[in-house]
Amino acid sequence: MARKPARKPSRLSLVRRWLGVAAILVVGYLYYHPLRTYLETRSQLGARRAEVTQLATQHKELQRLVADSLSVDALSRQARRLGYVRPGEHLFIVKGIGAWRKARTTISGDGR
Numbered sequence: 001m002a003r004k005p006a007r008k009p010s011r012l013s014l015v016r017r018w019l020g021v022a023a024i025l026v027v028g029y030l031y032y033h034p035l036r037t038y039l040e041t042r043s044q045l046g047a048r049r050a051e052v053t054q055l056a057t058q059h060k061e062l063q064r065l066v067a068d069s070l071s072v073d074a075l076s077r078q079a080r081r082l083g084y085v086r087p088g089e090h091l092f093i094v095k096g097i098g099a100w101r102k103a104r105t106t107i108s109g110d111g112r
Contacts, residue, residue: 068074085091 069078083091
């Protein structure tokens, strides 16, 4: 049986095919930039959320430290560290504590 020769598609059919391919490529190109921007923004949002959580934790800790430092006892301890004394108290400066501890350790042997 003899085969019929392949029929060549018409010129209009070829133009329609290439226009369809071109339209698909244009639509794909137009979707590329917004899609890429969306994905980048989504990843940045995750990083920002983690940073906000860390900063919120740090903020709570700092608020606790501020609240603790404003108490009378904390202010009193800090003043003592700076060398302040209350009116009527006497300041004594003791020297040689390290040598005293060393001598005590060698005598008693308990290491305290």
